[in-house]
Amino acid sequence: DVKVTQSSRYLVKRTGEKVFLECVQDMDHENMFWYRQDPGLGLRLIYFSYDVKMKEKGDIPEGYSVSREKKERFSLILESASTNQTSMYLCASSPDRAIDTQYFGPGTRLTVL
Amino acid sequence: AQKVTQAQTEISVVEKEDVTLDCVYETRDTTYYLFWYKQPPSGELVFLIRRNSFDEQNEISGRYSWNFQKSTSSFNFTITASQVVDSAVYFCALITYNQGGKLIFGQGTELSVKP
Numbered sequence: 001d002v003k004v005t006q007s008s009r010y011l012v013k014r015t016g017e018k019v020f021l022e023c024v025q026d027m028d029h030e031n032m033f034w035y036r037q038d039p040g041l042g043l044r045l046i047y048f049s050y051d052v053k054m055k056e057k058g059d060i061p062e063g064y065s066v067s068r069e070k071k072e073r074f075s076l077i078l079e080s081a082s083t084n085q086t087s088m089y090l091c092a093s094s095p096d097r098a099i100d101t102q103y104f105g106p107g108t109r110l111t112v113l
Numbered sequence: 114a115q116k117v118t119q120a121q122t123e124i125s126v127v128e129k130e131d132v133t134l135d136c137v138y139e140t141r142d143t144t145y146y147l148f149w150y151k152q153p154p155s156g157e158l159v160f161l162i163r164r165n166s167f168d169e170q171n172e173i174s175g176r177y178s179w180n181f182q183k184s185t186s187s188f189n190f191t192i193t194a195s196q197v198v199d200s201a202v203y204f205c206a207l208i209t210y211n212q213g214g215k216l217i218f219g220q221g222t223e224l225s226v227k228p
Binding site for chain 1: 146148150155156157160163210213214215216218220221
């Protein structure tokens with residue numbers, strides 16, 4: 001079974017804080033993704049990575065950065081959290097090809113006060 | 114442009130009813146893949162099925178079935194004899210090589226199954 005885990009289910013931070021969201025997959029997948037999900041806006045891709053130390057911008061990268069130092073771990077970083085980054089964050093991984101099935105983690109519900 | 118439309122925002126049924134969730138997609142690519150995911154209240158997106166553009170065979174898995182019709186660009190999902198545990202938001206999604214692996218999601222259909 002594919003297992004994607006995220007470091008926290010719920011997180012509350014203050015405006016201006018630096019926030020790290022961690023994602024780990026245990027299936028030796030090449031590709032990893034970060035999405036955010038908001039009511040009325042659906043799921044939007046923030047960043048993705050096809051290899052270690054590699055990253056690509058998704059549709060809404062502004063205000064975010066990512067890090068992939070090891071194959072199994074993909075971190076999303078909010079350098080200075082803002083209230084409009086309050087959202088549900090979902091991490092996903094897929095095996096190899098760009099069109100492979102993406103498997104999602106449980107999500108982190110982040111609230112920025 | 115690639116697009117996925119789930120016209121039904123919310124559906125409410127009574128347990129044991131059959132229900133069909135509609136999905137219409139747009140793409141000019143000849144090779145593409147379609148997916149359905151389930152998102153229960155806990156929030157995790159659970160993969161249900163993947164279909165490639167060259168395989169129009171319908172698929173059945175227990176109470177779930179999928180009808181893929183290229184002629185109408187539709188990939189509909191039917192739950193037979195629905196149960197309360199089927200209550201969730203269901204997403205249809207599309208991916209093509211030309212999109213660089215970006216999953217394009219529909220807006221989702223919230224299914225409520227009442228006892």
